[in-house]
Amino acid sequence: MSKNIYVTGIGIISAIGKNAEETLMSLRNKKSGIGKLHHIKTRHQQNLSVGEVPQTDEELKELCKAFADVIYTRTSLLGMVAVAEAIKSAAIVDVQEYKTGIVSATSVGGMGIAENFFSRYLDVNDNGDFLKNINTIDCSDSTERIADYLGIKDFLSTISTACSSSANSIMYGARLLQHGIVDRVVVGGTDSLSRFTINGFHSLKILDQQPCKPFDLNRNGLNLGEGAGFLVLETEKSLNGKNVLCKLSGYGNSNDAYHQTASSPDGAGAFLAMENAFRRSGLKAEDISYINAHGTGTEVNDLSEGLALERIFNKKLPPVSSTKSFTGHTLAAAGGIEAVLSILSIQNNIIYPNLNFKNQMPELGFSPAVNLDAYYNVKHVLSNSFGFGGNTSSLIFSKVN
Amino acid sequence: MKAFIRGTGIISPQHTFVTTEFLKEIVISDTNFLKCIEPSYKDYLDPVMARRMGRIVKMGIAAATEALKNAKIKMPDAIITGTALGCLGDTEKFLSAIIADDEQFLTPTSFIQSIQNTVSAQIALQLKCMNHNFTFVHKGFSFESALLDALMMLGENDAENILVGGLDEMTEKNLLIYSRLNNWKKENIRSNELFTQKTEGTIAGEGAAFFVLSKNPSSNDYAKLCGIKTIYNPSTPKEINIHIDTLLKENSLSTDDISLILYGMNGDTATDNFYSQIKSQFLPNTPSGSFKHLCGEYQTSGGFAMWMAAMMLKNQMAPAVVMHSSLPVILPIKSVLIYNNYENNHSLMLAEKV
Secondary structure (H helix, E strand, C coil), X not given: CCCCCEEEEEEEEECCECCHHHHHHHHHCCCCCCECCCCCCCCCHXXXXXXXXXXXXXXXXXXXXXXXXXXXXXXXXXXXXXXXXXXXXXXXXXXXXCCEEEEEECCCCCHXXXXXXXXXXCCCCCCCHHHHHHHHCCCHHHHHHHHHHHCCCCEEEEECECECHHHHHHHHHHHHHHCCCCCEEEEEEEECCCHHHHHHHHHCCCECCCCCCCCECCCCCECEECEEEEEEEECHHHHCCCCCCEEEEEEEEEECCCCCCCCCCCCHHHHHHHHHHHHHHCCCHHHCCEEECCCCCCHHHHHHHHHHHHHHCCCCCXXXXXXXXXXXXXXXXXXXXXXXXXXXXXXXXXXXXXXXXCCECCCCCCCCCCCCECCCCCCEEEEEEXXXXXXXXXXXXXXXX | CCEEEEEEEEECCCCCCCCCCCCCCCCCCCXXXXXXXXXXXXXXXXXXXXXXXXXXXXXXXXXXXXXXXXXXXXXXXXXXXXXXXXXXXXXXXXXXXXXXXXXXXXXXHHHHHHCCCHHHHHXXXXXXXXXEEEEECCHHHHHHHHHHHHHHHHHCCCCCEEEXXXXXXXXXXXXXXXXXCCCECCCXXXXXXXXXXXXXXXXXXXXXXXXXXXXXXXXXXCEEEEEEEEXXXXXXXXXXXXXXXXXXXXXXXXXHHCXXXXXXXXXXXXXXXXXXXXXXXXXXXXXXXXXXXXXXXCCCCHHHHHHHHHHHHHHCCCCXXXXXXXXXXXXXXXXXXXXXXXXXXEEEEEXXXX
16 A cells, blocks of 8 residues: 555444443453343344443433434444544544545444334324434435534445445545545444344344354354444544554455355455455565454354465464454444454554353364453454455554554 | 446436437336336346345346446456445335234345345356455445445556446335425426426436446447545535536546536425526536436436436437537537535536547
């Protein structure tokens, strides 16, 4: 890449904390956020383990000081909490000072509201204020509400490539900077839990009723989660000597082109995404200090990703873990949340444990890290995000000397 | 950032698919909805697969296949789509099933197909294409973000030929839902009278427009895509004009060089004044045309407009049905500027003759 892409701010909210500090504390204490579902009424309530953000919508509104007269979906509110933190951590006071954009990602969008009003929307005899919610159906709604809340106006876009969405928004944002289309850009993603996705994943029979066990022989599916993770990306142009958290040194996007929902047995798409990220960064596999894996805990993903990792690392892997055992799978937000965790790993020189792991998968020659490793010098972190539709993405974050 | 438009494939409410004729015979709707004329999918898909696929997925695959065929490209270096509402039909189907059976007896098919990246993914699957694959879902910026992604990528020397498309489908349920926001005209009008009715609301539309954008020229090219701007929530027409000036300047052009501007006005008297102000204040001497009386209003209508611009530049003619002003288009048609909006999402796209 011609210009260095710096990360100057991070913001995160998930089941393990409403900001970076709380998140880090949970990780250090091996405190998982996986538990019972509270905020959504569903038939599956008792049989679900989810990574739910404990705050109610009202509490989230309070937390980010949302405008009083605007309709916010939970997806928007989670995004606003994380983006507010990211902007603050990037020490941006005046958003308009430089040409600033936002590229967000979501898959659930406004479904959390739409699913409650859908029948009423369709009943022409049912009228009232609830009709105003219709405008939140769109996936762009959360991006626009976040942008309005911060006063970002110069560039807006929204990406939805299933569970790889926000890794792709980070990539797209970096490229907007490369081309000088914006001077700095807020990138990441946000998704809330909804009955729609709960039932969708339930019908696919890939939800583990117990806390998920990524990379374990007896893994039994994923836990859905919710949250948001955002970064502020800048180039030299707008830095003015301010603190840099790390560099986005590489990214790769590919498509598995194997099956609409299942990963290929050998992880060909995953391999290509990582290979592209390495090529762009100029780094070699042995330079990577830690891999924050996609690691959903489903039978297919972990095998496919594991084999792709063994191939690209030539079986000599640095520590690997899936933090989805803490946060659940936050779908379109996962890439953003895990990017923030990767950056925190570099900043704090820690490797996160992969919870609930007991037995190694026989097909793989490695086990994930199970202990918090707090003395490792974390220089480069590889973060993987893969999704339905074969979308595979990899990001590499690097320490800045 | 420039790219050659090497191939097109477009399914729209007009006779645009697999034809060399350019808006010769016009389809008029009197239901306030211009619905796509769909081809027989057996030439594009295995019938067993086609039965399971949503309408938008089938339209997308057929339009993408034709765009590639038209460009004589077998394997694109990237597949990029923009779709505001994604697979709306399947989303509604799964949601209705959740509600109807109180979250029981659900099968995953419509859930899987409801995911917004299904079209890009299915095209990749059909082509066995493992390259860069993106889906943008930002309302009136969906198609434009996809085009920008393609332009950037060609500039990064990461690709030679890119398949890029914009598509959205309209459903019965969504027509009804949007009617509750008073999006559509209260009275049924004939689509060819969209701009003469002078009432509030517009008519619905849909479409799937795919293009092959190439780094290098070929003997096939329709036009050269020269730039895109997306403008969020502009407060005044002047703001649009500033972006028009920037876009022209970036291409060393002045307003006199624009042979034709295509406006995305949709016949809604509540919002179309933005267009008339730009026209009267900033571009009074530029011949102008419009397109939403042909494709209806939808978030990715920029795809239809881009196809029209490409056809005009290739064929060097502006069909009378498109023209919206008394100013005649002066040949040769050198460049076409598109100014479109969907609600607060405004966009500019510039194409030039090759």
